[in-house]
Amino acid sequence: MEIKPLGDARAHYWKVVKMADAVGVSLVKAWDDGRLRSGDHAAMIDRCRGCSAPGACGRLLEGRPALDAAPKYCENKDVFAQLSGG
Numbered sequence: 001m002e003i004k005p006l007g008d009a010r011a012h013y014w015k016v017v018k019m020a021d022a023v024g025v026s027l028v029k030a031w032d033d034g035r036l037r038s039g040d041h042a043a044m045i046d047r048c049r050g051c052s053a054p055g056a057c058g059r060l061l062e063g064r065p066a067l068d069a070a071p072k073y074c075e076n077k078d079v080f081a082q083l084s085g086g
Contacts, residue, residue, distance in 0.1 A: 006049035015054070016044050016076065018061040023070050025083045035083060047075035 020027050030036035051057065053073040060071065070077035 004050070006046070007051070007054055009045060009049060012048040012051075012054075013045050015057055015061065016041075016048050018064070019057070019070055019074065019076065020080065020083075022061060022065050022067045023080045023084060024066070025080050027083075030083050040079075044076050044079055051075050 017027065027036060027041070031041075048054075051073070053071075056073065057071070070080045074080070
């Protein structure tokens with residue numbers, strides 16, 4: 001089994017922020033409402049760091065799109081759906 005190194009934490013922090021914006025999720029509001037805790041947020045970043053499609057995500061988010069949902073390959077798609085109420 002080959003171990004894949006995780007991506008850069010800072011770069012993936014911003015991917016999580018941009019994907020949240022793209023799907024209409026306010027991470028700040030989720031924090032304020034108690035729906036997101038620091039451990040949850042750290043786990044989102046770690047999942048993102050292990051993503052198999054960071055290039056596709058980067059290209060998708062480049063244009064600052066408005067998306068109905070995170071793409072199927074997004075490691076946090078279920079979390080974003082939960083935070084958006086969907």
